[in-house]
Amino acid sequence: MKKLLARFLPARPAVDPRSLRLPAAQPLDERPLARQRMVVVDLETSGLDLQRDQLLAIGAVVIEDGAIDFSQQFECTLCQPGHRAGASTLIHGIAPSAVAAGQAPDEALLAFMAFVDDSPLLAFHAPFDQHMLERALREELGYRLHHPFLDAAVLAPLLCPEAPPYRGLDEWLGHFRLQASERHHASADALATAELALILFSKARRQGLDNLADLQRQAQAWRRRQLSPSL
């Protein structure tokens, strides 16, 4: 699907030599969750249009040794010169002045990918984040993102079949009485998502799914089941 999409996308810009030094992604494997490093990411964008909207902020935390490691955090606002306040400004609360004061997108993205290292990524509604990040990396650095993404929005209903059919992050946070310190702030949402992920991994272990490869397989099967009746 990803590859198919890529074929129809416009010609890619020249590869930025700095991106060549970034580590290559590790495929998902069967190491136990407790030994798996992964990066939980949340993006704030100027809107939900996958082709036109811009990446405004990246927040990420790391799950390592089965815990969220507070010494590894990524938080960055990107400078997007053409950006103006829009409807989504009210949601993420990033003022145009903050965007103007942000970091140059190429440097921010390089720093972020260095932070990610070779670890897989996890996000809530991951396809959106994955796509926005892929596009930004391609446009800014000519870099092809190969890192696998896990989607908490799929893992949650998969691992909690007893819960009501929630869709949004807020519903899941409410279900587990989790609270983001500041909702719609990329870092705070990433942390809340990571907390949700810890709960989900705890459930996964009990269901005998103690590695990301198995989890991803189950998640893909679950997605197919969800999609098939509507097709």
Next chain:
Amino acid sequence: MSSSAAGKTAVLQNIHGTMEFLRKYPPFNQMDSAQLAYLVEHCQLRFYAAGESIIKPGDGPVQHFYIVKQGQVVGERPHSARRGSETTFEIASGECFPLAALLGERATRTEHLAGEDTFCLLLGKDAFVRLFAQSAPFRDFALRGVSSLLDQVNQQVQLRAAENLGAQYSLDTPLRELAPQQPVACSADTPLRDAVRRMHEQHVGSIVIVDDQAQPNGIFTLRDLRRVVAAGESLEQPISALMTQRPFHLPPDASAFDAALAMTERHIAHVCLVEHERLVGVVSERDLFSLQRVDLVHLARTIRHAGRLETLVALRSDIRLLVERMLAHGASSTQITQLVTLLNDHTVCRVIELVLEELGDPGVPFSWLCFGSEGRREQTLHTDQDNGILFEAADAAEAERIRQRLLPYAKRINQLLAECGFALCRGNIMAGNPELCLSRREWTRRFSAFVREATPESLLGSSIYFDLRVVWGDEQGCAQLRRQLLAEVADNSLFQRLLAANALRHRPPLGRFRDFVVARKGAEKDTLDLKEEGLTPFVDGARLLALAHGVADSNTLRRFAELVRLRVIDAQDGAAYEEAYHFIQQTRLQLHQQQAAQGLPLTNRLDPDSLNHLDRRILRESFRQAQRLQASLALRYQL
């Protein structure tokens, strides 16, 4: 990897958010931002599903300092008496563990489990050690956490008091630390003149006469010297002829409070310190006073020698002041109730003596009894009279005759005590009531009836009368009465069972979901009753077990101690009950003090929300101990 910093402006949002969370709780609310940020940046956040073990004894030395971010952690230890395990504590959001194990570099002694789905922040040991070294509030908190929970609060209270008063001392100071280096002593054959010279040279008010093994045989004080000189005795005779024999002594690890209490009780100014039967020191009234400005010995003496009722009435306000100061000095509730009881006893004795002077000797010996909290030596300042008279009589006719002789005295004593601030008993449990001015035989019959009949009234009666002791007069009759009572209760398992049911009547005000149960409406809305709901379960439980196992003491804490010694209750349980009882009583005394300061009527009703976070938590734990005691009674008596 370092805390990443692309476009880092100030503190990262998640660090900031976590700091804000922690700032709601001690000690984090007292730490400066840089230290708190350091703490958060070095944390892991970990999830534990309900029932999952967090740390356990088998894990080896503890490697992390844990802060509960969300959820609840419970401590489980194997149950002492039954199979399975029981929850010994609960740790809620913002609270930390396991400090003692971490500082002691050992494994935890209690398994910590997630009571529900729980997130904990884990701070690695290295970062913990660094914060411990650099942050005074964090260090204080960690050190306080090492002793038991309740000690934490006591230390906090005392630290606060010490800070406020700039004083370095406490009533708990061991006497060893107060006694001057070398006790001044001499042998029995020392001529008095030489002994007095040595006292003079050493600037002391007493000399202890010891044998070859340094065992104290007597004491001679400046007060004795006055008497000797006034009597024109020879200064050349050996001191053994003039000394006070068998001087009172305490072990050197007894507290300043013990010494002050002994001096007050015995009207002495010097206490020998004896260890392994050897004299190791002497503590004088002066040594205590240089330490303790709270002049309780003086106060007791003034009460004891008050010439007129007016003086006694006036002294009551001094007692109130003394208690206030003692609370401020960090005295424990046990010390305060003991002291109040002692001073009250002095007042009662003095009132009786004044009445005897006023009305003349009745010509019949009698003992003045007290019941209830006074009988248990657990009085606070706000107390009503619960008293009676016991005398010896050959038969019913003589008993009646003596009763009629003594009743006017009793009524007068009740009346004067009321003037001194001991409220008249609403239930008329007073010696002036003919039903409570009885011969020993009549008392015995009355108590037997309580045990035999087991009606609601007699159960209520037993909860008052069975905590009896003598305040004034001969103690023999009362001791005999008590012996008979203990024998009867021990033989009557039905009565024990009823007492047990009675002891379960007042349930500790704990809700199913951890919070306190408070009154829903009326003037008492949002409050709970510290005495009825908190203390009474302990008092009732201790009484039942004491009566059933032949324990003669009437004080709740001494009953627990004795029950532990007799192995009726487990030592750990005994200690837990004692701490809990102590804390509830302390909370009650502080409540009374606040009410008095605001000119409000004194009640035992407390709004738990008025307590700080730590106190609330400990109060909850204390009530839980009451629940445990009740559960053990229910099991023991199969209720």
